[in-house]
Amino acid sequence: MTYTTRDERDIDVQRASGVAAEAASGATATMEREVHVNINQHVLLRDRQKEAAVSVRGISKTFKKPKKKLFSRKPVEGEKVVKALDNMTFDVQRNEIFGILGANGSGKSTLIRLMSTLLITDEGEISIFGYDVRKDEDEVKRLINRVSVEASFFKKLSAIENLLYSTRLYGGHGKELRPQITEILVKLGIPEDRVGAPLEQMSRGMQQKVAIARAFLTAPVLLLLDEPTTGLDPRSKQDVQKFVRDLRDNHDATVILCSHDMDEAERLCDRIAVVDNGRLVAIGTAEELKQLVAERDGILAPTMEETFIALTGREINDDGNVVEAA
Numbered sequence: 386m387t388y389t390t391r392d393e394r395d396i397d398v399q400r401a402s403g404v405a406a407e408a409a410s411g412a413t414a415t416m417e418r419e420v421h422v423n424i425n426q427h428v429l430l431r432d433r434q435k436e437a438a439v440s441v442r443g444i445s446k447t448f449k450k451p452k453k454k455l456f457s458r459k460p461v462e463g464e465k466v467v468k469a470l471d472n473m474t475f476d477v478q479r480n481e482i483f484g485i486l487g488a489n490g491s492g493k494s495t496l497i498r499l500m501s502t503l504l505i506t507d508e509g510e511i512s513i514f515g516y517d518v519r520k521d522e523d524e525v526k527r528l529i530n531r532v533s534v535e536a537s538f539f540k541k542l543s544a545i546e547n548l549l550y551s552t553r554l555y556g557g558h559g560k561e562l563r564p565q566i567t568e569i570l571v572k573l574g575i576p577e578d579r580v581g582a583p584l585e586q587m588s589r590g591m592q593q594k595v596a597i598a599r600a601f602l603t604a605p606v607l608l609l610l611d612e613p614t615t616g617l618d619p620r621s622k623q624d625v626q627k628f629v630r631d632l633r634d635n636h637d638a639t640v641i642l643c644s645h646d647m648d649e650a651e652r653l654c655d656r657i658a659v660v661d662n663g664r665l666v667a668i669g670t671a672e673e674l675k676q677l678v679a680e681r682d683g684i685l686a687p688t689m690e691e692t693f694i695a696l697t698g699r700e701i702n703d704d705g706n707v708v709e710a711a
């Protein structure tokens with residue numbers, strides 16, 4: 386271990402848990418505990434100064450999958466247990482674009498589903514602007530909007546019709562919003578002559594943009610974006626990223642964005658939580674994470690990708706899948 390307590394505190398990187406910290410650094414348990422206590426005090430102090438938008442405290446989630454054998458009619462005994470999330474703790478500040486960066490299967494979507502009340506935690510608590518996701522489900526639902534790759538729309542209706550439906554559903558003003566909706570869609574890179582075409586005639590990328598426009602129109606305070614640019618071409622990616630920044634800057638939105646895209650996380654997110662196998666490995670700005678790896682592992686000016694590999698011990702490909710070591 387090459388970094389010290391002071392160094393780590395200075396660069397303001399919050400360590401997730403004793404276990405994660407130990408796994409990442411190989412340090413002794415005693416030393417880690419000291420580091421951990423100091424960091425926690427520091428984080429707590431900072432939290433009191435700024436109101437946290439989202440507070441995640443010690444959450445775990447396990448899935449049980451019945452063991453199935455392909456092409457077999459016989460029931461197979463036992464269950465496969467997947468610990469999708471393992472004791473995660475972190476805070477997201479108001480007006481922050483907070484990235485959750487991890488390989489496929491690392492628990493990102495599970496985390497988003499727990500925050501959006503679609504799933505219930507086994508352990509731990511999550512609060513959204515002070516509301517508990519379990520006890521105050523209705524308030525939480527009013528404050529959030531989740532955009533995922535499998536957005537649900539009426540495919541026979543046009544983008545504009547779908548969005549008008551959503552805004553009415555959420556208590557908006559229907560037709561008065563038409564010009565505003567068109568403007569947003571155009572801003573997102575959907576040609577004006579396509580906003581009236583049935584969604585089923587649009588590419589997946591365009592449908593994804595409509596989902597983002599919907600999140601915007603329903604005016605969420607907290608926007609949960611689960612891989613919003615996955616499968617988009619580079620140009621569309623940039624449109625979406627620009628739009629997310631605009632939401633944060635001009636509409637007081639707090640954004641949590643899951644991604645396996647290093648470049649996106651680095652360019653777009655104010656802070657990044659690196660997750661691996663259901664555990665939080667490190668949190669900080671891209672620069673802080675790089676600095677941590679540079680100091681800890683002696684890597685000179687690491688890229689975000691090198692930083693991710695150093696923190697998780699894993700390399701991922703463009704699709705987000707773990708590349709097995711040769």
Ligand SMILES: Nc1ncnc2c1ncn2[C@@H]1O[C@H](COP(=O)(O)OP(=O)(O)O)[C@@H](O)[C@H]1O
Pocket residue numbers: 448449450467468469487488489490491492493494495496
């Ligand atoms: N509904 C579910 N039932 C069983 N296992 C699940 C379920 N949802 C997720 N998992 C498992 O939990 C782990 C984390 O999945 P997920 O949160 O989707 O990861 P990510 O979004 O980072 O790809 C994976 O091993 C996945 O197979």
Ligand SMILES: [Mg+2]
Pocket residue numbers: 493494495611
């Ligand atoms: Mg996912």
